[in-house]
Amino acid sequence: MISLEDVAKLAQVSPATASRALTRPELVAEATRERVLEAARTLGYQPNVLARSLRQRGSRSLGLVVTDILNPFHALLAKGVQDVAEAQGYTVLMFNTDEESAKERRAFETLRGHLPQGLIVVPTPATHLNLKLLPNLPVIELDRASGRAGAHTVMVDNEVGAYRAVSHLAALGHRRIGMIVGRLDISTAVERHEGYRRALLDAGLPYRPELVVPGNHREADGRAAAHALLTLPPAERPTALFVGNNEMTVGAVLAARELGLRLPDDLSLIGFDDSRWAQTMTPAITVVAQPAYDLGALACRTLLNLLGGQTVPQSVRLKTTFIERDSAAPLTPQPSPLAGSR
Amino acid sequence: MISLEDVAKLAQVSPATASRALTRPELVAEATRERVLEAARTLGYQPNVLARSLRQRGSRSLGLVVTDILNPFHALLAKGVQDVAEAQGYTVLMFNTDEESAKERRAFETLRGHLPQGLIVVPTPATHLNLKLLPNLPVIELDRASGRAGAHTVMVDNEVGAYRAVSHLAALGHRRIGMIVGRLDISTAVERHEGYRRALLDAGLPYRPELVVPGNHREADGRAAAHALLTLPPAERPTALFVGNNEMTVGAVLAARELGLRLPDDLSLIGFDDSRWAQTMTPAITVVAQPAYDLGALACRTLLNLLGGQTVPQSVRLKTTFIERDSAAPLTPQPSPLAGSR
DNA sequence: TTGAAAGCGCTAACAT
């Protein structure tokens, strides 16, 4: 390990001067600076960030805590954060919590020991409490809002996106539109549900609680929820489904398949969040797309601005995009037992 | 920030004793230990890993460098590594290189400053060179082999998996089997290509270089390669395709679609590496599946064993699994211009 | 513009 002292010796200056030449060049005479830089280069000097951080009481690193790194949406968020952080010379310490409070807690504890400058977190209902472990740390909430007073958030316009999707289904003539919604203690689920509700209202359709089934964001939950909805008696069964996130959309499509329902003939379906999978499926799935990478990148930029002392907006919403593909079609009159018995 | 000194004061012992009580309890009298632990708890003490690592010349952290975190295969590798590392109290510093040598170099430089105990890397052709930045660091190569003498590697049996897939196609009666292969300066591509070659040989089929098209692992490359192969004159066009990785498989399927070729009637196709996408596509794609999570977990366990001074096998291969689905079918006689003109 | 000296929080010799 080459230390600054080695560099200083070679350049025939004191360690203090060597340090200045490397980190605050303007404080050092041109000739001296050159000599130090040259020495550093020949020795292949790499600063020991541990020592530096210890001295400065803070490392040039950021924490990133996501809830499911295997979810491509989160992978994109993470890439957005990483790319921006790296460009600014920050190291990202990334943790995955699987939506478990205990894991989040451990992540925060570990993080604390590394003295990060700031934190970007996809909050869970436990985040509010766990954040007490990191007092005075600048935090950006990403994708969801924990509800902490004064929290900085970077999200998408969930309500608008959901409204658009459900309005589309209504305009296609569907009157029984079901929703598979996320956990209602998570802001995205609440907002998307609100968009659903408002779209029904504006379309003059009744809100039927029995057509709204919550799930825990996973494929299996989407499958179970869809199964429940699609096995209702024919007169009550929804003819269209709006699904609140990407993983549950997969489950819903599989459930429909298992029940022998063809998309879009027997069932129209729109998902929230786009994916490779949604694009290449047969039929391709109509979705409300989110700018995941941009979301991550913006969160990181916001955090860095905050650290730089700039004033940043409390809350930012990026726009979703409605992408019409082939999984939602006009309602076709269906043979019903009643019609058959007339 | 609560320091060890605060804890020591409260427990009425020296900092050294407090340190011992926390990290090497057996060296401290029961009563003292209790007092220290109690003090640490009441103060909410969290060790400053920076100071500790500086002192110990090494942090309880591992480097993980992957080439494409957006690729679900790599995301799974990463999760496997993370889960094992976390269970052993190690922090993972993860970097993404996008297969770019410059990014890998920067990742290694950054990593060096953090004094990691070891490194797990998905090597690129540049890794050999770049690793000179991290002399004396224990390294595990994951998924691919760089060719460095004495390197520890954790991989799958690429050659066997490819052999199985191509043999399957041959057994279905296909005689012109094309391969879309990765970059031949990467070991996985070489090995899968070798399996392809050997399967053809054993099936009594000629190896035709014109039916082997290399690509750079991305969807776009797979698409272009497939397009080139599938627009060959009918008599030369392959009736089956073996694709060397997951992203290129997507591209190949899309290319076939664009050309109006239906799977498996007009074209049989088998991909390497399973995915959500391959499972739910219509038709579902027959694949050679890899135990990605296990691969990552094993690499991490191997590294930790190595750090623990145990002797570990130089090279480990995990088994692939052939999963037969619906994208490969027996060759059906096709209407050809020649047949028509007879 | 440069150097000397102190100290970030921790642990490992060494001493008792």
Place this chain on the structure above:
DNA sequence: ATGTTAGCGCTTTCAA
């Protein structure tokens, strides 16, 4: 079993 002391590599007063 515990305390004293020194020092990891760096930056930052303070002084020259």
